[in-house]
Amino acid sequence: MAVYTDVAADELAEFLGDYDIGELLSYKGIAEGVENSNFLLHTSKGSFFLTLYEKRVAVGDLPFFLGLMEHLASHGIVCPQPVKTRSGGMLGTLAGRPAAIIDFLEGVWPRKPNAAHCAAVGQVLAKLHLAGRDFPMTRANALSVPGWRPLFDQAASRADTLQHGLRQLMSDELDQLENSWPTDLPVGIIHADAFPDNVLFLGDRLSGLIDFYFACRDILAYDVAICLNAWCFEPDHSFNVTKARAFLGAYGRERRLSEAEQDALPLLARGAALRILLTRLVDWFNVPPGAMVRPKDPLEYVRKLRFQQGVAGFRDYGVEIPGLPA
C-alpha cells in the first residue's frame, strides 16, 4: 500500500510522449504494492498501470522482470505486458525513478479465496513453471535460505516482544532448514510471491497474474509451497484440505510433481513460512516514517510454520497419491 513518489501532471505528460498510448485523462495513486509507487492511468486509448521503482528494487533486475512478463504473456500466461516506447524500450525515468508502463488488467483479487480460485492458481503456477523453461534471463533468489539468517539477525532481539519464545522457534527452525534444504530438486523460474493480492479474477476465472518483482530462479516446488501457505489456510488459521487438494491437483495436471518434490514439500513449506515470517517481522519493527505502509501480521506465519512442522508427508495435504491406498 504505497505511493512514495508523487508525479506532476506535466512531467507525466512528457514521459507519456514517448509512448503511443494516447492523451492522459487522469492518474490516481494506488494503495497497493509495498515496494513501488503505482498509478492507474486513464488515457484516450484505455487504462494503463504506471510503476515508479523505488530504491528497494534493484534497477539491474528490471529488465529481467519486464522481460519475463513479456515472455510469459507470449506463452499464454494471463499477465500484464510492458508497453513499449516508440523506440522499443520498456523502461524510462520519471520523477527521478526508473519507471515503466504496463497493461492494466481488469479483475479483483479474492479476499476470501475458494477452492476454484486455488485450482486456478495451481494451474497458472504450473504453466508459469513450464513457460519459464525457455526464458533466457536469470535472477538469483535474494530471499532464499542464505538470505534468511541476516533477516533473523535483524529481528531476533525484538522477536519475543511480539510473542514469547518466537526467537527460539525461529532460531531452531533456521538451523534445521540451513542443514536440510534440498539441493537436487528441479529449478526454474518461479513467481515467488503469488499471494492472493497478486492474482486477479473475474468471477472464478483467473484474469491476471501480476507483480513479478520477486520472480527469480529457484526450486519450482518452493513456489508451490509458498502458494500452499498463502492460499490454503482459513482466516482462523486452520488448514483447508479441500483448497489444498484443488490447488495441488490443478498444479499436478499441468506439471506433475516428482516423488522427490512431493516428499520435500513439507520442508519447503516450512521454509516458505519462515521466509515470510522473517520479512514480515523485519518490516514490523522497521516501518519507515511516512511510508504509509500498514505492516502485515507476522504471527499469521508463526501459525503456518507450526502447522507445517507437524506435517508428516505430502498425503497430509489431502492429495491422494496414485498407487497408495487412500
Next chain:
Amino acid sequence: MAVYTDVAADELAEFLGDYDIGELLSYKGIAEGVENSNFLLHTSKGSFFLTLYEKRVAVGDLPFFLGLMEHLASHGIVCPQPVKTRSGGMLGTLAGRPAAIIDFLEGVWPRKPNAAHCAAVGQVLAKLHLAGRDFPMTRANALSVPGWRPLFDQAASRADTLQHGLRQLMSDELDQLENSWPTDLPVGIIHADAFPDNVLFLGDRLSGLIDFYFACRDILAYDVAICLNAWCFEPDHSFNVTKARAFLGAYGRERRLSEAEQDALPLLARGAALRILLTRLVDWFNVPPGAMVRPKDPLEYVRKLRFQQGVAGFRDYGVEIPGLPA
C-alpha cells in the same frame, strides 16, 4: 491519502447490485483523500468513484453533501454527481460504513498551478456561490471561528516544538480574529476546501470540482480567501500577484465582490490561513497509528498567515479597483 477500510469483492458486488452501473471489473484503493476510503471502480459501463465514509464524517451531513453535488451539477458546475440506486437512493452501507457511488471525472489536479488554472478556479467558485443560492439544505461550518479555539487548545502546548514563538503567534491572531470577524458580509454555500488537489483539469480546462465534504453555509468571501491562500503562492512561499489577479478577476466577472467584501478580504485570508494552520497542526501531532496519512506541513500556513497579516488592503492582491488610480 487513505484507504482505511478494505472491501471484499463479493461484498462490493452485492452492494453494486442495487445500482445500474454494470458488472464490476476491478476496483483499486486510491491514495487520495484524508477523511474517507476511496476506490476507483471499473465496470462494464465505465469508471466510478466509491467512497466509504469513515468516522470523521458525520452521517447526518451526507445528504447535504450528496444533494449539493447533484444541485450544482444541475446548475452547470462541473462536478461529480451521485449515482442513484435503482430505488433512487444515494447512500448505502458497505463494510459497515455509509457508502456512495459518484461519477468518476477524468482530469488531473495541477501540482504547479498557473494563472490560467487560477482563473478557472475563480470562475467556478463564483458560479458555485451563485448556484448555491437556491439550494434548499444548509450546514453550519464546524470549522469557522468558534471552532478554532478548541483546535488551538489541542495543539498549543506542543506548537513551539515545531517553531519557536508559534503558540504566541496563533494565540494573538486568534484573539484578534475572534474580536473582529465580520458578521455582515453575504453568506451562502461555500466549498471551503477548493485546494488544487480538489480541482481537476484537462490541459487548462477545468474538468471537475470535487470533494464537497467541507461544504457548508458561511461567508462567501471567506471561500475566496481560502483559495487565495491555496492557489496564489509559489512553492517558495512568495505571493504571486499575477495568479491573484487572474483568480480574483475571473471570480469578479461572475460575481462582483462588494466593497465590504473587498475590504474584509485580508482579514478573511488571515482567518483562512489560521484555520488551515490549526487543523494541520492538530493532524501533525495526532497521526493515528496505521492511518497511512502523511500529514501536511503546518509551517506553510504560518508563512501565509504572516503574509496576510502584512496586507494593507485589497489592492495589495494586485487587483485594480475601478475608479481608483492604478
